[in-house]
Amino acid sequence: MTDSLYTSVDDLLRANREADQLRFTTAGSVDDGKSTLIGRLLNDCKAIYDDQLAALNRDSKRLNREEVDLALLTDGLKAEREQGITIDVAYRYFSTPRRRFIIADTPGHEQYTRNMATGASTAHLAIILIDARHGVLTQSRRHGFIASLLGIRHLVVCVNKMDLVGYEQAVFERIRADYSAFSARLQVPDLVYIPISALRGDNVVNRSGNMPWYDGPALLPHLEHVEIGGDRNLVDFRFPVQMVNRPNQDFRGYCGQVASGVVSTGDEVVVRASGKRTRVRSIVTFDGERPLAFAGQAVTLGLEDELDISRGDMLSSPHNLPHHGREAEAMVVWMSDIPMRPGQPILFKHTTCLVRGTVSTLRYRVDPDTLHRRTASELALNEIGRVSLECFQPISWDAYAANRVTGALVMIDPHTHATLGAGMLIDRRVQPEERLLAQTRHIRRETSLVAAADRARITGVSRPCTVWLTGLSGSGKSTIAKLLEQRLIGEHRLAFLLDGDNIRHGLNRDLGFTEADRTENIRRIAETAALFNDAGLQVIAAFISPYASDRAMARELIGADRLLEVFIDTPLAVCEARDVKGLYRRARAGEIPAFTGVTAPYEAPKNPDLRIDTTRLTAEEAVEAILALLRSRER
Amino acid sequence: MDDYKQSNLEQLEAESIHIIREVVAEMERPVMLYSIGKDSSVMVHLARKAFHPAPIPFPLLHVDTGLKFPEMIAFRDSFCRTIGANLIVFNSGEGEQTAANPWDWGTVKCCGALKTQGLLTALREGRYDAAFGGARRDEEKSRAKERIFSFRDKHGQWDPKNQRPELWNLYNPRLDPGESIRVFPLSNWTELDVWHYIHLESIPVVPMYFAARRDVVVRDHLLIPVIDRARLPPGQVVETLECRFRTLGCWPCTGAIRSSARTVREIIQEMMTVRHSERITRIIDHDQDSSMEQKKREGYF
Structure with missing residues (x-):
């Protein structure tokens, strides 16, 4: 046990007056060493009392555990201790002079997603434990996803049991690369990897001499210093009214906790539901009136005018409405x-x-x-x-x-x-597809007076369809697509190529490369292709379109009977060796986030209408194969 | 943005006030369990803060087992009078439970009769649908798993494996008639937080928390106060030692610790070096491995 963390009672008093609070959640699979890690943090921060430790030893023996089982500290329910499982979220507390910590310890069992979500709902940060011997598991990805879904902005991936892999940097780096490929698709702005051994104490409280190649902080110092002040919304003033406080004729106040933003006396506020405006007359607390109140504070607001306001109403700034x-x-x-x-x-x-x-x-x-x-x-x-x-x-x-x-x-x-x-x-x-879907419910399509056959006589395309080329960047999609377009036009068939880069310069220039944006990108392209097909044109679409779900959406929008999925199957190594646009080099250097094949996945089609192996076929041969497929459909 | 920072204690205070107000806004007949201890003092203080300038809009309920220290009762009465609280005392050691005592019944049965049954009867008679308690999650491992809004069935029982998920600060207040909730506004406070808050806010507490020379018998690590000399087992030696109480309960089941801490500041100083949890001074908790969980299942706080 280390010496007291504080040198004097004055230190302690000052520290506790000023210390802030960090809530974090821990998750990992059953044997990732989560309990050992928590036990070590608690123990080294003197949050376990001697009698609790003694009870732990006693319980461990009684339940026939081989070693002292620190999990018994957090597994508070009888059934949990007997079955050696964690059923429910347990909250544990420890502190250092800088911060007070609240751990929401959630079970790693697959069926307990709800507990992870519960623990994550109030957390600033999530620790994900990965066993260095086993690498990234389904569970590690799942927890990252849930943390991201619940709005956690700080993720710490602890690669544990480094002692059992000889403190090898390569093992750590491989796991980091694996997890990064996945996490690029999450909305987590702060992601840190730390190689640790919870059992041996490496990089938990102090930097470890066993891993000189690691130059980041140990876990506890990271938890103490991670900046969470910016996570709070101090811009949009929101005040959900909890109750009306009216002890007598002279006082009417609205109790609540400021959800976000800042409000001062004299500020104009709007009752969102009625649109009525008034000003803040006073900010009342037991400790006297205050000039302002900010996110997190529980106060009572007095208002200039008597408006009809009750529990459930929300006061907000008139410049910025919910x-x-x-x-x-x-x-x-x-x-x-x-x-x-x-x-x-x-x-x-x-x-x-x-x-x-x-x-x-x-x-x-x-x-x-x-x-x-x-x-x-x-x-x-x-x-x-x-x-x-x-x-x-x-x-x-x-x-x-x-x-x-x-x-x-x-x-x-x-x-x-x-x-x-x-x-x-x-x-x-940010989700325009919903608006479109909502509208289509009320809009009836007008039927045209022109028959498809009449269009075909003009366009030369008897059965308009969309040839959808999917494949990695640099796989040869554009080359093949351009040749195909040229051939079709040469045969007096009106064809048009929709190409990824061109669409992104115009129609889709407002979209980025997040998962949601990629999906929207594909949706707009599919809608465009469908319209062109309606117009009687042969469409060639050449897009990476890495997600199977997005391609399925395209198929649905265009119509299964007029979509031909062509998989341009070029191995990643070949694409990367070609690297026509130099994108792979930049992605490897970390300059491009979420790059397909490098830091974002490509889900190869399982049953394409046509698979083209570019290591065996030339571009011209590929075009011939596609034309043959088109002809077979026209018969 | 640093101007808009909340310290740990400010966050805890705001969270507790939010919880207390939610209960008053949503429930029909709330009551606050008042056990006279330091946690109760803090909880009542937070309730005053939540509704200021109005008075606390619910009564305080003390379940009196008849085995409380006389100093506790004196403090209770003066504290409640000073702050103008509406105090209801339920005497659980009367009627059919008059015979209950830990010497003849054992601590488990005595506690069940005087505290658990007493509490359940008091809540039923008052038709309370929500009862605040000052329990903290850091006190005991089964408490670490309890919700802030903790559902109780028609018999006041807790089902730890079937608790409502509790996310953010969105508490589920919905009940059928006869069901109730126990609400723990101090869930996220630690013992040290409580003492710091008492220090910062100058909250009055029972003088027994401070060191004084008291008559005790020494049993293992515990100093058992001598209130009723007739109850002393033969051969026990009464000593007068400087000591204080870290927690307060019924006198036969509450031990003191050797201490010279005579102020809140000195108590905080003492906590820097103390190596035992506060529950160790309660004889009832460690009767058996899961004794607290068992009692809670039956309706205890």
Whole structure:
């Protein structure tokens, strides 16, 4: 045991007055050494008392554990200790002179996604433990995804048990590369990798002499210094009214915790629901009136005018309003044994409101291990999906990505009162496909007076379709596509090439390379191809289109009967050796984030209409093969 | 942006106030369990802060086993009078439980009768649908798993394996008639946080927390206070030692520790070196491995 962390009581008093709070969550598979790590952090920070340690030794012996089992510290329930499993989120506390830490320790078992989400909901940071001997597992990816989904902005990947792999840098680097390839698709701005041995104490509290090649901080110093002040939203003033405080005729105040932003006396505020404006007259606390209140503070606001305001109303700045309405989109983590089905009645707890409503649509389910989207008719326990919600009374909300308080909601069963799930609201503006879908419900297509055969006489294309070329960057898609277009035009068949780079310069110039943007990119292209096909043109589309789910979407939009999927199958090594645009070199240097094949995945088509092996066929031969396929369809 | 920083204690305080207000806004008949200890003092202080300038909008309930230290009762009455709280005392050692005592019944049965049953009866008679308790998650390992809004069935029982998931600060307040919730606004506070807060806010606590010369018998690491000399086993030697209480409960089941800490500041200083958890001064918790969990399942706080 180390000496006291503080030199005098004055030190301690000052430290505790000034110390801030970091909440983090830990997760890992059963034997990743999570309990050992927590035990070590607690022990080295003197958060385990002698009698607790003695009880631990006693329990370990009684339960026939070979060594002192630190998991018994956090496994508080009888069933957990007896079965050697963690059932529920356990909260543990320790502190250093700089910070107070709250650990939400969540079980690593696959079926307990809901506990991970629960622990992550209040955490600033997540620690993901990876066993150096086993590398990145499904579980490690899943936890990263859930942390990202719940808005955690700081991820620490601890590659544990480095002592068992000889403290080899290569092992650490390989795991880092593996996990980075996956994490490029997550929305986590701060990702740190630390090689540790929780058992031996390497890089946990102090830098280890066993890994001189590692030049980053040890885990505890990192936890002490990681900057979380910027995570809070201090821009958008939001104040969900919790209750009206009216002890007598002279005082009427609105109690609540500032969800985000800052407010001062004299500031103009708007009641979002009614649009009525007033000014803040006073900010009342037990310790006297204050000139201002900011995110996180629980205060009581006195207002200049007597407006109709009650619990569930939201006060905000007039320059910057939250959304207000009955409909919203959300990612949902389902936590009930009974699956979620669209249409079922649900009570939503959102800020301080409790409103009735329903899930109107289940758009898709996300596979947390691959991040693939799957169509689904229901969401089972521990499944994650994208839904549209309908509240029967309007709520004032923000996107979860911008505001973890006003963007979160909990779903409650109105009959059993069980907590069913958790939702993270999504800003519609970045998801235009919903708007389009919503519109198509009300718009009837006009039928044309021109028959397809009449168009075919002009365009020379008897059965217009889209040849969709997919493959890695540098696989030869564009070369083949251009030749194909040339051949078709030469045969007096009106063909048009939609090419990735060209589309991104115009139609899709507002889109980046995040997963959502890539999907939207493909959606617009598919819609365009479908229109061109309607117009009687032969379309050639050449896009990397790395995700199977996106290609499936394209097939749906264009129509399965007029889409020909051609897989330009060129091995990564060949593409990289060619590197026509120098992109691979830049991606390897870390200059391009989420580059397909390097730091982002390419999901090869399983059953393409045609597979072209460019190591065996020339571009001309490839064009011939595609033309043969087109001819066979026209017969 | 550093101007808008909240310290650990400020965050804990704001979180607790939010919780207390949620209960008052959502529940029909809340009550605050008041056990006279330091955690209760802090919880009541937070309740005053939550509703200022209005008074605390619910009663305080003390389940009196009849075995509390006289100093605790004196403090309770003066503290509640000073802050103008509405105090309800439920005497659980009356009626059919008059015979309950730890010497004849053993601590498990005595606790079940006087504390658990007493509490359940008091809550039922008051038709309370929400009861605040000052328990903290760092106190005991089964408490570490308990929700802030902790659901109880019609019999006041806790089912640890079937708890409602609790995310963000969005608490599920929904109940059927007869069901209730226990609410723990101090869930995320540690013993040290509580003492620091008492220090910073000058919150009054029972004088028994401070060192004084007291009559005790020494048993293992515990100093058992001598309140009723008739209850002393033969051969026990009464000593007068400088000591203080780290936790307060019924006098037959509460031990003191050797200490010279006479102020809150000195208590905090003492905590820098103390090597035992506070629960060790309670005789009831370590009857058996999962004794706290078992009692909580039956309805204990």
